[in-house]
Amino acid sequence: MAVSDASYDRDSYHRRRKSVTRPDPRLDSAMDIARRVGNADFDWDAFDSAAYFEHNYGxxxxxxxxxxxxxxxxxxxxxxxxxARAIDVGAGANLYPALTMLPFAGEVILFERAFTNREWLQDQIKKPCPSWWQFWSHMNAGRSAYKPIKDPFDLLSRRAKVEKGNIFSLKPGQYDxxxxxxxxxxxxxxxxxxxRATQSFVNSLVPRGSFAAAFMRDSSGYRVGGRSFPACSVDERDVRQALDPVATDVRIQTVESKDLRDGYCGMIVATGHKRT
Incomplete structure (x- = not known):
């Protein structure tokens, strides 16, 4: 679903940004998180994209x-x-998943629900932060498919499209x-x-479509820009159980973190193909 013109109204955007930088104390307590357990119960348009980027990908x-x-x-x-037609689901304030698909994709859909993240993505596509070159340099080291791309961000700006959407309403069989x-x-x-979210992502691919997914391991929630956001605590077994009905050739690997932040115990990466 394409983003409407209204989604990019600048005045509206800056009003939202102002509200993001002044956290609502009612959103900060663990009790509040416990009461509002579902995805629909959180104000995702208040997500502070700049703070998230600086903390994680600066x-x-x-x-x-x-x-x-x-x-x-x-x-x-x-x-x-x-x-290939590619999609990064819940792209957020992160360009490197899309960059991993760039050598193979004629089109990359950056599929994102949060208004602030869509604005951030639009700005980054036009003028990416310098740190993304570190990610790209590590990506193309020793990989022949990546080497010919001299300006990945110019290419991304021409191939990428930001789309507003909800992971639970992805159409099946759309992407390679x-x-x-x-x-x-x-x-x-x-x-x-x-x-449901994991399976909706995989089901959005065509049969034998390739996917890579990353998960926080045993996450208990996280804070961005003074606001608390939810998490579901999962481990490798949970990831495999979610993927098995819809995916094949699944490989699951655990990634340790030497700079662990509060609230999680490393990361999990799953690769595989959509079942036929």
Missing amino acids: TLRGDDERIIEIVADFFHSDRRTWG MGTMFFVAESITTRNDEFV
Whole structure:
């Protein structure tokens, strides 16, 4: 579903940004999180994209280096024909999942629910932050499919399209390849919604479509810009159980983090293909 023109009204955007930088104390307590457990119970349009980016992607961390290696190696070895239709579900304030698909994709849909994240993505596509070059340099090291791309951000600006959408309403069988990083377990405290979101992502691919998904392990929730957001605590077994009905060739790897933030115990990366 395309983003409406109204979604990019500048005055509206800055009013929202002002509200983001003045956290509502009613949203900060653990009790409030416990009461509002479902995805629909949170104001995702209040997500502080700039704060999230600075905290997580202002510089390339060791855990993201390992995730890049896993995902880029998977897509590189998959030998997909160039021109795939790709999607990054819940793109958020993060460009590197889309960059891992760039050598193979004729089109990359950055599918995102939050208004602030869509604005951030639009701005980053036009003028990316310098730190993304660190991610790209690690991505194309020793991988022939990535090497010919001299200006990945110019290419991304021409191939990427930001679309407004909800993960639970993705249409099935639309994309040849896809990524979903830290989304299904980070939008709800409910296990059934985690499973439904994960399967909705995989089902949006065509049969045998390639995917890479990353999850926070044993997450208990997180804070962005002074606001609390929900998480569903999952481990490798939970990820496999969610994927098994819809995916095949699934490989699950755990990524340790030497710079652990409060609220989670490392990361999980799953790669595979949509079932036929």
